[in-house]
Amino acid sequence: MARGVYEQSLHAFTGSRDGSPVAAFSAPLPPQRLVGTASGAPALANSRDVSTPRLRLDRVTVDFGKRRHPAVDDVSLSIAAGEFVALLGPSGCGKSTLLNVFAGFRAPTRGHVYLDEQPHLGPSARCGVVFQRHSLFPWMTVVENVAFGPRRLGLRDPLGIARELLDLVGLGDVSEAWPSSLSGGMQQRVGIARALATKPPVLLMDEPFGALDAQTRSLMQEELLSIWDRLRPTVVFVTHDIEEAIFLADRVVVMEALPGRIAREIQIPFPRPRSHDIFDQQAFIERRREIADIIRVEARKSFR
């Protein structure tokens, strides 16, 4: 049964190359079929409607016990399937900690994490992760890196899936290279391809473009949007760059530090596909100012 499910999503995946959103990822269609195999409740997964959150934090607190304030304090957040959410805030506001909670790398001290309303207890192939600095396996070639996930899940033709994704991110020609021989931008694209190769319903990105130069960074943002547009995974994108957050996301969640809490959630109404031209629009500039003001106020508050 499992194989049939994977093949289905594989076909959906292949179908994505003509540019249409993919069933396996998109919000209104039956949510991620992989979920069914993993949770053992495929019927339930398929019957969900759009309003069911894909990811949900219920009063999550993470306390390292070392400082006066918890890193994340009583945060509740719902993220819809196919939504692109940016977690924005100054360093130390707990946004990376929150991402680690989403990924299952860190269990909350208090509160609960749900993936498709099932308790999310540890890292799994249902949440792909991309880190700030690339975390490709140095001992595997580019294509082997991308094929790692599909191979572990027992999908058919892992190398084929990997090549397809490398083509998608425009790196089909370097598939046999070692990761160390690629540029920083290429390494991050391979990282994104690898995270997508297991067809995860959720893609978690921890300042993925933070270490890139400004030009590469802006190209990577457009690249990411085009990939997201084709596959429509649910994305949680951590950044401290206000413009990046507004440009990419449907919703920007602004965080405050000490303790880490959600300061404000701001919907970003710009139509898609977006290009960097929107940076000059009045609405963009207003949103940017609005968010900058919140961060300044919050920073001052926690400064006291």
Place this chain on the structure above:
Amino acid sequence: MASSTETGFVRWVLGAASIAVCLLAWQTASTLRLNLGLVTFTNVPPPTDVLEAALALAQSSKLFDHVSSSLARVSAGYSIAAVFGIALGLAIGRSRRAGDFLLPPLEILRPIPAVAWIPLAVLMFPSSEASMIYITFIGALFPILLNTIHGVENVDPRLIASAKSLGGTPSAILREVILPGAAPSIVTGLAIGMGTSWFCLVTAEMISGQFGIGYYTWESYTIQNYPDIIVGMILIGLLGMGSSALLRWVGALLTPWHTLGETRR
């Protein structure tokens, strides 16, 4: 303006000339039976005698017996050390519990040089063969073990996190992430262990051997066959060098990404 091949040639000539000068000095000192007070060449055979003795040994059947028994001992002791060292190192590096339980006795044994084990090893093992293999094992174990632990502990935690989020099971992560991640360090440990293994074997053979290069060297001294001492020394050097080269070659094969990084640097 010298081309690179020309520079290479000049360097080669200089190196060869330097060796020739050394050999000539040795030959002169030996034939003149030079006595410098602090050190004397009275009983040191000249290179020509050594060459003669080497040729004689090469033609006798004894050479094969000596070399093969030394090689067999080193391969046995060293292989056991490699298996134990890597397995223990993986366990200790991965699990704090395993480390807490296994490390204390190892830490106590570690500062004892393998050569100091020889008398006890002779008492402990009924066959002198086993005692010599044990000495080479002890000699190689600690460098391999410590480098494996170091390598495992230094695997980037983000790589392990990535593997987990890609559906990696603990055993898959051990095989495909921890082991290759620690491989460069393990190879370093194996190379150091190979050197100490030969060193310990030769010493052990001098004391309790019947065949082997170390035994041959020591026997040549006791029966006053002085040129053979130097032949033995050269053989020991060649075998050690050969096994290190073999190891570097295998190591490079096993860690192609690592050697790539080095050549690029």
